[in-house]
Amino acid sequence: MRRKILLLDTGREWGGGTNSMLELLKRIDRQRFDITCCFYNNYSRGNSETIESILNSIGIPVVFIAQRRQPKWAKIAKELLRTLFIFNRSLKKQMIGRVDEKWRVLPNAQQISSLLQAGQYDALYMNNQPSTNVEGYRAVEDLQVALIQHCRIEPQLNSVLVDMVNKRVDAVIAVSHGVNQTLRQSGIDAQRCFTVSNAIDIHQALPDRKAVRARLAYSPNTFIFGSIGSLITRKANHHIFQALGQFKRIHPEANWKMVVVGAGPEQENLVLLARKENIASNIVFTGFQNNPLDYLAAFDTFILASSSEGLPRVVLEAMLVKTAVIGSNVVGTAELISHNETGLLFEYGDIKQLSAHLAVLWQDASLRQRLINTAEERVRECYAIENYVAGVETILDNSIERKTHV
Incomplete structure (x- = not known):
């Protein structure tokens, strides 16, 4: 029998986790799994594609749970709590969480529970992380369905969340060994934690570097540093700009x-920082682009300076198209970049060290080539999309099977 699965995604923007989810849905065995998606937001990317249009194009049905605006009472209550508990951050966060649970989490949980019962689903499969999927845990409290959490970024967990996960989840899928370790160190039952590393299509047609650079009008004599991703604080593009200022x-x-x-909310701040660092004439903001592989292929060096990641697909993509990579030494990124072997690592926030790495790769073409060759080989050997899909399918199947025999 086909396993009926409701996939829940509570996100607001199109990121790497969204792309990983879509790659899975394109390839998952439809003879074994009957999947319906449940989203809160029909978010889009720059070329006007929406989640709904993409899912429709691959034959995956989707429903949306409309999100109501925060009521006035909740806003007032949270402001009062911020004032009352100004010196107790932990308690303040806990109390505000209770307000959010009443007006947002529980109503969403009721709708998710109704969907699960009406559709007679075998499992709820959640695509974010425990702190942003609380309503999913609430929805299945009294239901005999398997609960699978796909944790796509290093999670932020407290004792309440840990107890919630251990009480109800059947499997937590970590996108990297580092995320798995964080889960277990935070108190999640190790027997519930499984690692299925993010992966990419290693067989896809790849862009030609010279042709792409010519089309983008990048001079052969200009060294191109680059970054790809949402312009948000966590991605730490401000550290890249500060390092480039030192480099210049x-x-x-x-x-x-x-x-x-x-694109993102940090762009205005980055424009100001570029002026301050006297590098504004060297910076090109492209906005969102739906052909990231072309840009990655055009770069001489790709930089990811994030404060946290899960297992960044964009690093795998850069390695596949033979572009040298510099990354911050954080969970996920450090799992892909072996320093001085498949790329260069710097300690998060260490501007001086990042600037030195920029200079080394700019100056040393032989080093770049050595890193590129090793990185491409590693990706093709270890991070094929087929392994990712098979791993998730096995966990979904086993979790449902165990649940049916409880």
């Missing part, structure tokens, strides 16, 4: 550009 002061003779692919 030390190497005023260098001919370079920094291409920033993506």
Whole structure:
């Protein structure tokens, strides 16, 4: 019998986790799994594609739970709590969470529970992380369905969340060994934690570097640094700009550009920072682009400076198209970048170290080539999309099977 699965995604923006989910849904065995998606937001990406349109194109039905605006009483209550508990951050967060649970979490949980019962689903499969999927846990409290949590970023967990997960979840899928370790160190039952590493399609047609650079009008003599992703604080593009400022002061003779692919709330701050660092003429903001592989192929060096990740697909993609990578030494990124072997690592926030790495890769073409060769080989050997899909399918199947025999 086909397993009926309701996939819950409570996100608000299209990120790497969204792409990983879509790659799974495109390839999952439809003879074994009957999947319906449940989203809160029909978010879109820059070319006007929406989640709904993409899911429709691959034959996956989707329903949306409309999100109501925060009522006035909840807003007032939270402001009062912030004042009352100004010196107790933990208690303040806990009390505000109770307000959110009453006006937002429980109503959503009731709707999710109704969907599960009406559709006679075998499992609820959640696509974010425990702190943003609380309503899913509430929805299945009294239901005999399997609960699977896909944890796509290093999670933030407290004792309440840990107890909630251990009480009800059947499996937590970590996208990297580092995320798995964080889950277990936080108190999640190790027997519930499984690692299925993010992966990419290693067989896809890849862009030609020279052709892409010519189309984008990048001079062969210009060294292209680049980043791709949402312009949000966690991605720490401000650290890249500060490091580039140091790089320019030390190497005023260098001919370079920094291409920033993506959009988000931090762009205005980054524009101001570029002026402050005297690098505004070197910075190119492209906005969102739906052909990230082309840009990755055009870069000489890709930089990911995030404060946290899960297992960043964009690093795998950069390695696949033979672009040198610099990354912050955080969970997920450090799992992909072996320092001085498949790329260069710097300690998160260490501007001086990042600037030195920029200079080394700008100067040393032989080092870049060595890193590129090793990284591409590692990706093709260890991170094929087929392994990712098979791993998730096995966990879904086993979790439902165990639940039916409880």
